[in-house]
Every structure is written in C-alpha cells, then in structure tokens.
Amino acid sequence: MTALLHDNGLLGLVLFFIFVIYYFVLRAPNICRNGVPLRKPPNTLPIAGNGLVFLQDRQKLFSWFVNCERQFGLETFQITVPTLHPGVVINDPSNLDYVFKNEGIFAKGDFVKQRSWDLFGNGIINADGDLWKAQRKAGSHFLSASNLRVLTDVALPRYLSRTIDHIESCVKNSRIVDLQLVFHEITSLLMGKMAYDMEMHADDDFTMAFEHASGVITERFQNPLWFITETITGSRFRKSLAIVRKFGLGIVNNAMDDQQKSAEPSTQLDDTDGGRLNTVSGSLIQSLLAALGSQQKLVADAALTYLTAGRDTTAQALTWCLYLLMRNKPAMEKIKNEAQELLKTNGIDIQQLGSESDTSSAVFAPASLPYTMAVFYEALRLFPPIPFEIRECEQATTFPDGTFLPEKAVIVWSLWAINRSKRAWGEDADEFRPERWIAEDGKLINKSASEFPVFYGGPRTCLGKRMAEIIATQVIATMLLMFEFTPAYEGKRVSKTSLTLPMKDGLPCHIKRRDMECI
Numbered sequence: 203m204t205a206l207l208h209d210n211g212l213l214g215l216v217l218f219f220i221f222v223i224y225y226f227v228l229r230a231p232n233i234c235r236n237g238v239p240l241r242k243p244p245n246t247l248p249i250a251g252n253g254l255v256f257l258q259d260r261q262k263l264f265s266w267f268v269n270c271e272r273q274f275g276l277e278t279f280q281i282t283v284p285t286l287h288p289g290v291v292i293n294d295p296s297n298l299d300y301v302f303k304n305e306g307i308f309a310k311g312d313f314v315k316q317r318s319w320d321l322f323g324n325g326i327i328n329a330d331g332d333l334w335k336a337q338r339k340a341g342s343h344f345l346s347a348s349n350l351r352v353l354t355d356v357a358l359p360r361y362l363s364r365t366i367d368h369i370e371s372c373v374k375n376s377r378i379v380d381l382q383l384v385f386h387e388i389t390s391l392l393m394g395k396m397a398y399d400m401e402m403h404a405d406d407d408f409t410m411a412f413e414h415a416s417g418v419i420t421e422r423f424q425n426p427l428w429f430i431t432e433t434i435t436g437s438r439f440r441k442s443l444a445i446v447r448k449f450g451l452g453i454v455n456n457a458m459d460d461q462q463k464s465a466e467p468s469t470q471l472d473d474t475d476g477g478r479l480n481t482v483s484g485s486l487i488q489s490l491l492a493a494l495g496s497q498q499k500l501v502a503d504a505a506l507t508y509l510t511a512g513r514d515t516t517a518q519a520l521t522w523c524l525y526l527l528m529r530n531k532p533a534m535e536k537i538k539n540e541a542q543e544l545l546k547t548n549g550i551d552i553q554q555l556g557s558e559s560d561t562s563s564a565v566f567a568p569a570s571l572p573y574t575m576a577v578f579y580e581a582l583r584l585f586p587p588i589p590f591e592i593r594e595c596e597q598a599t600t601f602p603d604g605t606f607l608p609e610k611a612v613i614v615w616s617l618w619a620i621n622r623s624k625r626a627w628g629e630d631a632d633e634f635r636p637e638r639w640i641a642e643d644g645k646l647i648n649k650s651a652s653e654f655p656v657f658y659g660g661p662r663t664c665l666g667k668r669m670a671e672i673i674a675t676q677v678i679a680t681m682l683l684m685f686e687f688t689p690a691y692e693g694k695r696v697s698k699t700s701l702t703l704p705m706k707d708g709l710p711c712h713i714k715r716r717d718m719e720c721i
C-alpha cells in the first residue's frame with residue numbers, strides 16, 4: 203500500500219481511502235448488547251465515525267471522554283474510527299474487573315503493539331506469555347521487600363538530600379525552581395542507580411529524546427494515518443529513537459561488563475549504607491539479563507520499559523500533587539502538621555531533615571501518613587499518570603453487562619473520565635478534596651482496582667505501586683516540612699501529549715525555606 207502511494211500519488215491516496223472505508227467502516231460489524239446495537243456518542247459521523255474526535259488536542263479529548271461518561275453513565279457505548287476495528291468505551295467497574303481478570307482474552311493486541319513497538323519493542327508493557335512472565339519475575343525481584351528497604355533507608359534519603367541542597371541554593375539566589383524537573387531528577391537518580399547502576403538525570407539527551415518519541419507514539423493512537431504523516435514529519439522522531447536505542451544498548455552493555463567483573467562473588471558482607479545500596483545497584487537489569495539471556499535488543503526494550511513505567515509516572519504524580527497543593531493551602535498545612543506530629547512522636551529532631559543523616563525516612567511510611575496518602579491518591583484521581591488504556595479482544599467474548607464483543611474488538615477506557623465520574627465520586631468529583639479518601643477511623647479508604655484503576659488490576663497490576671507510595675510520602679512530607687511553595691505562573695497547567703501525563707512547560711515555583719525553629 204505504501205509503495206502504491208509513493209508511485210501513483212493522488213490515485214493511490216484515493217484508492218487507499220476507498221479501501222479503508224470499505225474494509226474498516228462498511229464491513230465493520232456493529233457490537234451488540236442483548237441483540238441490540240450499542241448507542242454511539244452524539245456527533246458520530248457516517249464514515250469518519252469518531253475519527254475526528256481523536257485528532258483533537260488532548261485536553262479536548264479528555265473533556266470528550268468526561269462528557270460521554272456523564273451522558274452514558276455505566277452504559278458501554280460504541281466508537282468507530284476509520285482503519286480500526288470496531289471499539290467500545292467502558293466505564294462500568296464490573297466490565298473493568300472482567301478485563302483485569304481475563305488478560306488471556308484482552309491483550310494489548312496489534313493495535314497497541316504496532317504503534318508502540320518502536321519505543322518498547324517486547325518490553326513488559328507490550329509482552330505476552332513467557333516473555334511477559336520472565337520480565338514480571340525480574341521486576342518482582344527488583345521490587346522485593348528487602349530492596350524497598352534499601353530504597354527507604356539509603357537511596358531515597360541520599361537523593362532527596364541532594365535535591366534539597368539544589369533547592370536551597372536556588373532559594374538563596376532567589377531563583378525560580380521547576381518542581382517537575384526536581385521530581386524527575388529524584389526518580390531518575392533513584393531508578394538509574396537502583397535498577398541499572400547508572401547515573402541518570404532528568405535533563406540528559408536520552409530523557410529529552412525519550413519524551414519526544416513518547417509524544418509521537420501517542421499521536422499515532424490519535425491519528426489513523428500516522429504511518430503516512432510520519433514519512434513527512436518524522437525526522438526528529440527517527441533521531442530520537444536512535445538516541446533511545448543507543449542508550450538502551452548502553453545500559454545492557456554496562457550490565458554485561460559488570461556481570462563479568464563480579465563473576466567472582468565477594469565473601470565480605472558490607473553492611474554500611476553504601477554497601478547496602480551497592481548490593482541493590484543494577485539489580486533490575488541483572489535480573490532481566492538472567493531472565494532473557496543475552497539478546498541485547500530484548501533486554502534493552504525490557505529495561506527502557508521499566509524506566510518509563512517507574513520513573514516518569516511517579517515524577518508526574520508528584521508534580522500534579524504539588525500543583526494541586528499550591529491551590530489548596532489548608533491541605534498543605536495538614537500534611538505539614540501530620541508529618542511534624544509523626545516526627546515528634548518518634549523523637550526525631552526536625553533540624554536534621556534533608557541532611558545525609560536524616561532518619562525521618564524510617565517513620566515517613568505510607569501507613570503512618572494517611573492524610574499525605576489521601577492527597578497523593580486524590581492527585582492520582584484527578585491526574586492519572588496513565589490517562590487512557592486500550593486493549594484488543596483475542597477472542598469473541600461477552601462482558602458482564604451483556605455486551606458482545608467480536609474477536610479483534612478494541613476496548614478503551616479513560617482513567618481521566620472514570621476518575622471524574624459524579625456517580626462514583628459525588629457531585630464534587632471535579633474538585634480536589636483529599637478528605638474523600640479518609641474513613642471515620644482516620645485511616646485511608648481502600649478502593650478496589652476496578653473502582654480506582656490508576657494502577658491497573660489483576661495479574662498485570664502495576665508492580666511498582668508500593669515503590670511509588672513510599673517515594674510519594676517521603677518526598678511530599680519532607681518537602682512540605684522544609685519549604686513553602688507558591689506558583690510562579692498564571693492560570694491552570696495542562697499536560698502535554700505523551701503516553702503518560704507530563705505537565706506542559708513544567709511547574710515553576712517560588713520557594714521559601716521555613717523557619718524550622720518556629721515549626
């Protein structure tokens with residue numbers, strides 16, 4: 203088809219569109235519930251279907267999903283997009299639960315894989331079967347309880363202290379600080395050291411290239427003709443991919459060198475902080491190498507997928523969290539008071555906060571900071587780091603609500619819209635109200651994966667939820683005890699096009715050091 207387009211220009215294009223319309227629109231079967239075709243969103247066009255909706259800017263697309271959720275409620279509705287198999291949008295938790303529990307039926311499928319292949323290849327997010335199992339096992343080892351203890355006791359205090367030094371020097375020089383960059387730097391240092399034994403930074407060439415490539419991959423999900431438009435507009439994308447691939451192979455080569463160097467295991471037990479961190483350093487990439495063998499490209503795909511899964515999502519969640527807090531001073535105060543009380547109860551001197559010898563990490567655990575966790579969860583609700591999910595039916599099936607899905611049907615759900623459902627969250631669903639997460643006994647309310655699917659669910663549930671929660675509580679509590687933040691921008695912030703939810707133009711802030719004597 204592509205050759206035809208190149209050789210015969212306009213004629214090729216016309217034939218191509220006829221083919222598309224015939225194959226994907228006129229031939230497309232209607233999806234039914236109890237024998238009745240599903241309803242379609244208003245303004246669905248005869249041939250273009252809902253294709254134009256998906257070409258819109260992402261904020262408009264988010265709003266479209268929210269409006270549909272408010273109009274259809276739990277009812278599953280049909281969407282059609284030229285070049286795609288028939289699709290449905292789901293909002294009903296019982297359907298979501300069915301998807302989570304039947305991952306053999308609902309796979310990423312060709313639709314997702316074709317678009318994300320250039321960036322993730324066979325990395326865990328795209329992999330099925332044995333390849334998925336091997337990467338999941340390697341990840342479970344990396345995120346074991348003992349490694350997470352090294353994260354809380356050694357790695358996070360170390361990198362947090364470095365970040366605080368950086369913020370303090372900006373404060374002294376009255377410089378504006380981009381908090382998105384700050385959080386990205388913390389998670390880059392953490393993941394770089396613990397997962398790959400590498401020094402990684404938020405503003406290195408690799409990160410910039412990865413961000414650009416992720417934006418282009420997302421556009422592929424919105425633009426049905428991406429494979430044509432990219433031949434014209436894709437030169438920066440191809441350069442970015444080359445940088446990302448080179449970086450991925452670099453991680454693997456380093457790890458292979460380390461493997462050879464440490465072929466003779468040391469018999470000395472090093473129980474210092476540095477020693478404990480060194481035992482974890484590179485543990486993810488080493489487990490991936492052990493699990494996947496020496497296929498360098500595959501190991502590099504796996505490593506890069508873990509990097510975006512863990513580093514970007516967590517940094518973005520923290521960014522939106524601080525964005526919401528700056529608009530809600532009482533919530534900031536409550537976090538500060540909660541953290542301060544905890545330090546007092548445990549006899550920890552507040553003056554040592556943020557130093558290399560800071561021991562607050564031992565007490566700043568998610569379970570001890572319910573209000574801080576409530577704020578984090580409320581930020582995840584309003585700004586889910588993975589705002590959309592797409593799956594494809596590997597075989598025909600029927601949802602619990604009676605919707606029959608033929609093989610290859612595409613299932614879409616928008617976390618952005620589900621998390622703003624007035625039916626599920628009340629009339630104030632659009633508002634930031636962390637208290638909705640606190641039960642009468644003061645503990646955090648637990649929601650099932652299908653009610654609050656930000657970390658996915660079932661066998662493929664997010665492996666790093668605990669890691670993200672630990673990082674969030676420590677970082678938020680420490681930062682709010684030490685500093686006051688006010689926005690250095692006007693109006694609202696929005697996200698930029700990406701597979702995840704980075705904030706467009708960052709989160710520039712004025713920061714003031716709190717007088718710790720007076721706290």
Ligand code: HEM
Nearest residue numbers: 511512515516519587588656657658662664665666669670
């Ligand atoms: C707030 C932070 C985070 C959020 C909201 C989040 C959310 C998610 C979601 C929605 C998925 C399913 C993605 C899909 O398959 O389409 C996922 C998968 C995954 N996440 Fe997270 N994640 C977070 C942090 C982390 C961290 C810190 C790690 C650690 C490295 C991590 C590792 C993974 C892995 C390995 C998977 C793939 C699981 C599988 O397919 O078996 N995530 N995450």
